[in-house]
Amino acid sequence: MTSDARLNQLQDWVRDGLGEAGLHLRPLAGDASFRRYFRTQGATRSWVAMDAPPEREPVRAYLDATVFLQQAGVHVPDVRLQDEARGFLLLEDLGDAQYLSRLDAASADALYADAIQALLRIQVLPRPALLPEYDAALLREELDLFTDWYLACHLGWQPDDEARTLLEDVWQRLIAQALEQPKVVVHRDYHSRNLMAAEPNPGILDHQDAVWGPVSYDLASLLRDCYIAWPEARVRGWVEQYRAQAQQQGILDGEVDAEQFRQWFDWMGVQRHLKAIGIFARLCHRDGKPDYLNDVPRIFRYVRDACAAYPELRAFGELTARLPEP
Secondary structure, three states: OOHHHHHHHHHHHHHHHHOOOOOOOEEOOOOOOOOEEEEEEOOOOEEEEEEOOOOOOOOHHHHHHHHHHHHOOOEOOOEEEEEOOOOEEEEEOOOOOEHHHHOOOOOHHHHHHHHHHHHHHHHOOOOOOOOOEOOHHHHHHHHHHHHHHHHHHHOOOOOOHHHHHHHHHHHHHHHHHHHOOOEEEEOOOOOOOOEEOOOOOOEEOOOOOOEEEEOOHHHHHHHOOOOOOOOHHHHHHHHHHHHHHHHHOOOOOOOOOHHHHHHHHHHHHHHHHHHHHHHHHHHHHOOOOHHHHHHHHHHHHHHHHHHHOOHHHHHHHHHHHOOOOO
16 A cells, blocks of 8 residues: 555545544654654644554554553543554644753753653553563663664674673673663653643653663653753753652652662663664664764763763773764
C-alpha cells in the first residue's frame, strides 16, 4: 500500500469517526520513527491523527501506556478513536509548544519543576501488568547501537583488541550500574521534544516505549537533553531537588545520598547518550534523516564530561575524544 493510499484511508476513517465529512488532515513535523502525525480542525476543537503502520509500529503498547499514565494523573493525550488493526489513532491535540521552544534561562526552573512533578507521579506507580523489564539484554542492545551504527557504519571505525576490551569493560560497568538502581516506570524519551507546554503542564508525548527500569533514566533524559544543554550548576541543583522529593515520596531510600545518586544519574546518562548517538547514526544511514547528527557533538560533550569525572570511565572518554569528527 502506498503512503498516499494509507493517508486517504486515515482521512476517511477520521471523517467517519467524527461525523464531519469536510475534515482535512495536515501533516505535522516528522518523527524519528515510522509513525506520522496529522492535525485536523473539527467543528469545536482540533485533533491529531496518528498513522502507525502495524507491521512496524504497533499501537498496543501506546494504548496500554496511555491507560496507566492517566491513572498516575499526568497529562497524556486522550484517545478519541482507535483502530488498532490498521494502526490509526485520533488523539487530543496538545498544541505546538514543545518544551524545547519555551525553555530559556528565565523559564527553565518552572518548566522543569512541573516536569519533575509529573515524573514523580509516574514513578510512584506500581509496576503495570505486561510492562517490559529494562534488563541487561536490552541495555546491552542499546549500547551496541553505538558500536554498530556510529562507530562501524558512520565512522567506518573498527576497534583493535585493546579498544574492544575497553568497550566491553565500560559496557559491563554501565549495565551493572543501571541494574543496581531502584526500578520504576520509565518513559524512556522524557525530553524537551516530547514534553509540551500545556494545561495541565506538561503534556507528555511518545510514551509507547515505556519499560520498568532504572530510577535515574528519565531524569537523565530530561536534564541531559540531547537538544538543549544547561550550566552544570543548574543541572546539579535540579538533580538534588529531584532526589529530595523522590525520597519524600518513597521512590528513593533515605540512605541514597547525593554522591550515590549523582553517580547513578551520570552513568545512566552515558548509557543513554551512547544509545542516542547510535540511533541518530541509524536515522541518517538507514532512514535518510541526517539532521539528527547535528546534535551529536553536544551529546559527546555530555559523555566526555561524565567520563572525566570517574576513573572507571576516564579511558573511554579519552578514546571518544580521539575518534574522527562526526
